[in-house]
Amino acid sequence: xxxxxxxxxxxxxxxxxxxxxxxxxxxxxxxxxxxxxxxxxxxxxxxxxxxxxxxxxxxxxxxxxxxxxxxxxxxxxxxxxxxxxxxxxxxxxxxxxxxxxxxxxxxxxxxxxxxxxxxxxxxxxxxxxxxxxxxxxxxxxxxxxxxxxxxxxxxxxxxxxxxxxxxxxxxxxxxxxxxxxxxxxxxxxxxxxxxxxxxxxxxxxxxxxxxxxxxxxxxxxxxxxxxxxxxxxx
Amino acid sequence: xxxxxxxxxxxxxxxxxxxxxxxxxxxxxxxxxxxxxxxxxxxxxxxxxxxxxxxxxxxxxxxxxxxxxxxxxxxxxxxxxxxxxxxxxxxxxxxxxxxxxxxxxxxxxxxxxxxxxxxxxxxxxxxxxxxxxxxxxxxxxxxxxxxxxxxxxxxxxxxxxxxxxxxxxxxxxxxxxxxxxxxxxxxxxxxxxxxxxxxxxxxxxxxxxxxxxxxxxxxxxxxxxxxxxxxxxxxxxxxxxxxxxxxxxxxxxxxxxxxxxxxxxxxxxxxxxxxxxxxxxxxxxxxxxxxxx
Numbered sequence: 426x427x428x429x430x431x432x433x434x435x436x437x438x439x440x441x442x443x444x445x446x447x448x449x450x451x452x453x454x455x456x457x458x459x460x461x462x463x464x465x466x467x468x469x470x471x472x473x474x475x476x477x478x479x480x481x482x483x484x485x486x487x488x489x490x491x492x493x494x495x496x497x498x499x500x501x502x503x504x505x506x507x508x509x510x511x512x513x514x515x516x517x518x519x520x521x522x523x524x525x526x527x528x529x530x531x532x533x534x535x536x537x538x539x540x541x542x543x544x545x546x547x548x549x550x551x552x553x554x555x556x557x558x559x560x561x562x563x564x565x566x567x568x569x570x571x572x573x574x575x576x577x578x579x580x581x582x583x584x585x586x587x588x589x590x591x592x593x594x595x596x597x598x599x600x601x602x603x604x605x606x607x608x609x610x611x612x613x614x615x616x617x618x619x620x621x622x623x624x625x626x627x628x629x630x631x632x633x634x635x636x637x638x639x640x641x642x643x644x645x646x647x648x649x650x651x652x653x654x655x656x657x658x659x
Numbered sequence: 660x661x662x663x664x665x666x667x668x669x670x671x672x673x674x675x676x677x678x679x680x681x682x683x684x685x686x687x688x689x690x691x692x693x694x695x696x697x698x699x700x701x702x703x704x705x706x707x708x709x710x711x712x713x714x715x716x717x718x719x720x721x722x723x724x725x726x727x728x729x730x731x732x733x734x735x736x737x738x739x740x741x742x743x744x745x746x747x748x749x750x751x752x753x754x755x756x757x758x759x760x761x762x763x764x765x766x767x768x769x770x771x772x773x774x775x776x777x778x779x780x781x782x783x784x785x786x787x788x789x790x791x792x793x794x795x796x797x798x799x800x801x802x803x804x805x806x807x808x809x810x811x812x813x814x815x816x817x818x819x820x821x822x823x824x825x826x827x828x829x830x831x832x833x834x835x836x837x838x839x840x841x842x843x844x845x846x847x848x849x850x851x852x853x854x855x856x857x858x859x860x861x862x863x864x865x866x867x868x869x870x871x872x873x874x875x876x877x878x879x880x881x882x883x884x885x886x887x888x889x890x891x892x893x894x895x896x897x898x899x900x901x902x903x904x905x906x907x908x909x910x911x912x913x914x915x916x917x918x919x920x921x922x923x924x925x926x927x928x929x930x931x932x933x934x935x936x937x938x939x940x941x942x943x944x945x946x947x948x949x950x951x952x
Contacts, residue, residue: 475843499846511841513834524834525845527827572845 426451426611427472427503427580432481432491434464434471434635441467443635445481448628449580454602454612456626456643458619458656464635465615466508469582473505474498485580500528504578508585508615510569514558518549521557521568525575534577542571545601563594570601581605582613587621599625619656623647631656666798671920672913677805679912680812681870683905685885686892687816688863694899695836695856696744698752698759702767704885706861709770710736710868711877712778718785718872725785726811729869733815736865737858744857749850771882782876790873808870815866816905819859823901832856836899891931895938897948906946910934 427449434442441464449455459465470476472483474495483491490498499505513521522542526535543550546567552560557568566586573581583602587595599621606612616622623629626643631652639646646652689703700706713732714725751759792803823829832852835842842849875881892911896903914934915927938945 473844475840494848494850495843496846496848505844507840507844511838511844513837513841515837516830516834520830520834523827524831524842524847527831528846576846 426486427613428482428484429468429472430482430484432468432471432483433479434467434476435479436467441635442471442478445632445635445637447630447637447640449611449613450628451611452606452609453627454606454614454625456614456616456622456629457632458616458622458629458646458652459632460656461617463632465632466584467635468632469505469507469584469613469615472498472582473503496528499576499578500530502530502577502579504573504576504581506566506569506573506581506583506586508588510565512557512560512565512568512572514556516557517554518557518560518568519553521572522549522575525572528576531575531577535575538575538577542574545574545604546571563590563597566590566594566598567601570598574605578610580611580613582615584615585617586614587616587618595621619652620647623652667920670799670801671916673799673801674805675913675916676909677801677809677912678874678916679909680809680816680905681867681874681908682888682892682912683908684812684815684870685864685867686889686896686904686908687819687901688860688867689889690893690896690899690901690904691819691863692857692860693893694901695832696748696752696853698748699763700857700860701760701763701886702770703860703864703889704887705767705770705882706736706864707868707871707885707889708774708877708879708882710865711872711875711881712774712783713865714869714872715783715785715877718787724787725869725872726807729811729815729866732869733862733866737862739858740861741854741858743861744854745850748857749853752853767882767886771879774879774882778877778879780879782878784876785872787873802874804873808873811870812867815863819863820901822859828852828855888931891935894945895935897945900945900947900949903945903947910946 430446432442432445445468457465457468467476471478474493474497478491481491482489485501485503488501490501513524522539526532526538531538548564549568549571557565560568586598590598602612602614603625614622614626623643623646629641629643629646630637631639639649639651685707689700692698692700710732714728717723717728718725751762787804789803794801794803794806823833831847832855834847835849835852892907893904895910896907911931914930918927918930
């Protein structure tokens with residue numbers, strides 16, 4: 426579904442991604458794990474069209490999308506739940522959700538998606554008129570996921586969805602991701618919580634200093650000595 | 660029940676409020692552009708002057724009342740602003756401040772000198788037929804033109820607030836101002852929204868300039884003066900706050916009127932700048948501005 430080939434990304438002279446290649450199959454959950462600063466967010470933002478790669482290809486369902494602006498990438502069905510949630514704090518919850526549904530591909534299905542989001546996160550319906558900045562961290566994460574779903578994505582990249590959340594909420598977010606995947610959503614999961622994301626993933630890649638150093642099924646990586654030592658503290 | 664002194668004061672204040680609404684509308688455009696595009700339109704007052712001359716010409720040549728000419732002028736200014744942002748300014752967004760400054764100051768110089776070449780340096784009064792009519796309300800004697808212009812300015816502001824509050828494009832523009840990364844994340848076409856915003860900013864100034872012709876003579880040298888005035892208002896009101904721009908516009912209008920009455924009309928800028936300094940010292944984020952996080 427998504428194929429990334431030899432992606433190079435630079436910030437000025439500093440190289441953030443070095444020949445990164447990976448594949449995402451339709452209907453799967455792919456985890457990308459790595460330490461802070463390994464380039465995970467750069468990778469997601471490059472796929473999303475927010476950063477231009479210096480070199481390399483990104484193919485989504487046969488279309489070569491490297492270098493496309495973000496609004497066109499989104500309209501192909503690649504959604505993003507960004508690091509730090511990136512909601513609109515001074516807009517209401519309802520307006521935030523509306524912003525997710527402005528993509529041409531999503532306009533017709535707006536009401537249907539809204540019902541789906543409210544069924545998944547009833548709290549958002551209760552807080553509809555409330556300013557998003559006043560929500561708790563967990564509620565903001567739900568809003569970020571809900572806002573993304575309003576765009577009717579086929580693939581969603583989750584960037585650190587558990588960051589800064591209480592353990593119980595983290596479980597809920599991961600359960601939501603698994604649920605969405607069962608309903609047919611393809612997921613790319615970038616997480617510092619390595620153990621949890623590897624358990625969830627069909628396939629996983631380890632990103633170190635901008636390079637993919639290891640790949641395999643989630644179980645293989647969970648059993649790998651290097652992963653256990655570096656990321657699981659065992 | 661009104662002493663003569665009190666009624667003079669009242670008259671001055673009311674006149675200031677009416678003028679202030681025009682200032683507010685002009686500053687609203689600057690504030691919208693800054694709040695969303697994060698770019699300071701150093702050619703703002705110059706655009707106001709171009710609008711004044713446009714309204715002046717339409718009135719002299721076709722007898723079109725500036726209150727009506729405001730609508731087509733604002734529409735043309737919107738298109739100009741949209742195109743300008745798309746073709747020229749967008750490539751400067753995110754560049755260092757001094758590069759943006761040079762671009763827009765350059766634009767300001769071109770605009771003012773174009774007006775000078777076409778119309779010359781002398782003041783051109785529009786001479787509206789009802790320029791000297793007035794309403795008497797109790798102790799108040801209010802110029803008709805000022806009332807009309809102020810009501811028109813209020814109407815434009817109301818339309819603008821409605822647009823930003825209730826339309827999805829308006830909400831999307833607020834979203835860009837609120838969180839630019841978030842806007843890219845959900846797939847808003849930020850560059851298009853910037854162009855719409857710049858168009859709206861210029862439409863405000865186009866409308867304000869057209870209305871200004873009813874109460875002031877058109878002179879090229881007003882350009883830099885209005886740019887400075889719009890800045891003063893936006894900073895007093897709070898950068899990026901549209902309601903703040905309107906409130907500060909009223910405040911400046913009243914302070915100018917009082918200065919003219921108490922001391923001399925030539926002292927009016929002193930009052931505005933004193934207000935500006937007071938705000939910067941006591942409430943640096945502006946009257947309705949948000950504290951920087």
